[in-house]
Amino acid sequence: xxxxxxxxxxxxxxxxxxxxxxxxxxxxxxxxxxxxxxxxxxxxxxxxxxxxxxxxxxxxxxxxxxxxxxxxxxxxxxxxxxxxxxxxxxxxxxxxxxxxxxxxxxxxxxxxxxxxxxxxxxxxxxxxxxxxxxxxxxxxxxxxxxxxxxxxxxxxxxxxxxxxxxxxxxxxxxxxxxxxxxxxxxxxxxxxxxxxxxxxxxxxxxxxxxxxxxxxxxxxxxxxxxxxxxxxxxxxxxxxxxxxxxxxxxxxxxxxxxxxxxxxxxxxxxxxxxxxxxxxxxxxxxxxxxxxxxxxxxxxxxxxxxxxxxxxxxxxxxxxxxxxxxxxxxxxxxxxxxxxxxxxxxxxxxxxxxxxxxxxxxxxxxxxxxxxxxxxxxxxxxxxxxxxxxxxxxxxxxxxxx
Numbered sequence: 476x477x478x479x480x481x482x483x484x485x486x487x488x489x490x491x492x493x494x495x496x497x498x499x500x501x502x503x504x505x506x507x508x509x510x511x512x513x514x515x516x517x518x519x520x521x522x523x524x525x526x527x528x529x530x531x532x533x534x535x536x537x538x539x540x541x542x543x544x545x546x547x548x549x550x551x552x553x554x555x556x557x558x559x560x561x562x563x564x565x566x567x568x569x570x571x572x573x574x575x576x577x578x579x580x581x582x583x584x585x586x587x588x589x590x591x592x593x594x595x596x597x598x599x600x601x602x603x604x605x606x607x608x609x610x611x612x613x614x615x616x617x618x619x620x621x622x623x624x625x626x627x628x629x630x631x632x633x634x635x636x637x638x639x640x641x642x643x644x645x646x647x648x649x650x651x652x653x654x655x656x657x658x659x660x661x662x663x664x665x666x667x668x669x670x671x672x673x674x675x676x677x678x679x680x681x682x683x684x685x686x687x688x689x690x691x692x693x694x695x696x697x698x699x700x701x702x703x704x705x706x707x708x709x710x711x712x713x714x715x716x717x718x719x720x721x722x723x724x725x726x727x728x729x730x731x732x733x734x735x736x737x738x739x740x741x742x743x744x745x746x747x748x749x750x751x752x753x754x755x756x757x758x759x760x761x762x763x764x765x766x767x768x769x770x771x772x773x774x775x776x777x778x779x780x781x782x783x784x785x786x787x788x789x790x791x792x793x794x795x796x797x798x799x800x801x802x803x804x805x806x807x808x809x810x811x812x813x814x815x816x817x818x819x820x821x822x823x824x825x826x827x828x829x830x831x832x833x834x835x836x837x838x839x840x841x842x843x844x845x846x847x848x849x850x851x852x853x854x855x856x857x858x859x860x861x862x863x864x865x866x867x868x869x870x871x872x873x874x875x876x877x
Contacts, residue, residue: 483711491850492519497574497673499523499611501555502583502595506655507689509551510662515669516554517840519850523866524555525571527562530859540832543859545673549597549835558867562593564595571595573870576603577824580669582610595616597684602822607682608672612665614655616688626689631657635693640701643720660696661689673724723777726806727784731769734789734802737785738780746799829855 497520501512509524510529516522524531535799547693560567572594575581577789582598583590587705590611597609611617614626621634629651634658637656638649665687672685700719704712718724726733748756762772769776784792796803807815813836818824822839829835832855840849 492517492849493844493847494670494673495519495847497521498578499580499582499669500525500578501582501719502571503612504546504584505533506551506658508582508584509533510659511669512610513551513554514666514840516853517849519810519847522555523556523574523578523862524552524857525561525574526557528559529709530559531604534859544832544856548834549829549856550568550837553837553856554740554850555682555857556854556859556862557860558863559592565584567595568595570811570870571876572600572603574866575600576606577870578604579673580608580610582669583663584612586613586623587611593649601682601684605681606676608676609671609682609828610665610672611659611683611684611686613686613688615690617686621690624832628655631689631693634690637693637697637703639699639716640720643715644722644724657693658690661687661692664692672682680711691850698741708811711873718773721774721777723774727781729789729792730787732789733806734784734792735806736780736784736792737802740803743801744769746864747796750795750799750801826853834855 478756490636491657494515497515497517499512499520501508501524503512504508504526510699512520512522512524513771520793523728526646529547530543531552533551534543534545536545539545560571562571575595581595583595585593585595587596598610601607613622614624614631615621617623632651635657637652637857641650642648659679668687672683676682700716701714703714703716704710705714726735736746741757744757745754762776763769787795793803805811811816813824815824823841824836824838826834826836
């Protein structure tokens, strides 16, 4: 059996985190799967990332200090161990099967037909590990007509109407959201699918196969907001949630910058008009009278608000809005989040020392736990195949399942 790489740094202390003791074999790459398994590693799971000899593509996307250690890769893979297996070779396939036989979860984003050719389909691996949670992060529900099509974030955004919505909002032509939005939505779906399947196994004693389709996961988000009148059959109005699509819904320009403001309910609007010296406005102007009236006239309501906000400075508005208990927030850049007093004060953002990449800024899991606190220290994002010898030496005799 081949051994690639070298032994790595120790992981979290045993027993830390709500998923302590859960072993996950991670045959995913790029972002949807790695984002999901990174969250699971933060929750205490032992995640073994199985990489090809070429490595995860995200390793090669900069900026980076060292070859194969790109910025997004470092974020999406800290807390994991990395091993290299060439699944075209029978010996390495056998090693992977041995790992799966002793695991709680096997998660991949390989197409089902390719998994079957490798002998990694659910029926084959469940025969030796009936307690296994077998998760396929796929583009589309495999039972539908799109089941075998390739899927990437840009394609899924297009297929779920996000570029159309961006054009409705901005009027500058279809555009993608400048985030790997679908991949991260899919990754969050994979997290809850895996944790729910583990809970179900505790009740039933047996595992199951789970598919997490990117198209459907993203469509659920979009349709929840934007079916509009098409929720009803026959439709009673156009698609789209107009408050989200009005071009006036954006950070408001003050006389010296920008500010995010959400005057949402009747209480907020009454307080706002009182604060600017126009306390009777809701009674005089039917467009502002109540929630339904404002929704029906949202373009005009937000346009007029924009004109009002231009009249004062950002500092003046923040003081006035805070005093009136009206929600507002600054327009930050990504770098502002590194020094945000709240994120820094809660420890969500921290600077840590990577053994080869130096000081890096990482984010913690956002959820608080009173009874099962998260691991205080996670493994640094691994070098390519860093833990191959360590992991492969442990499977000389495959463990039996209870």
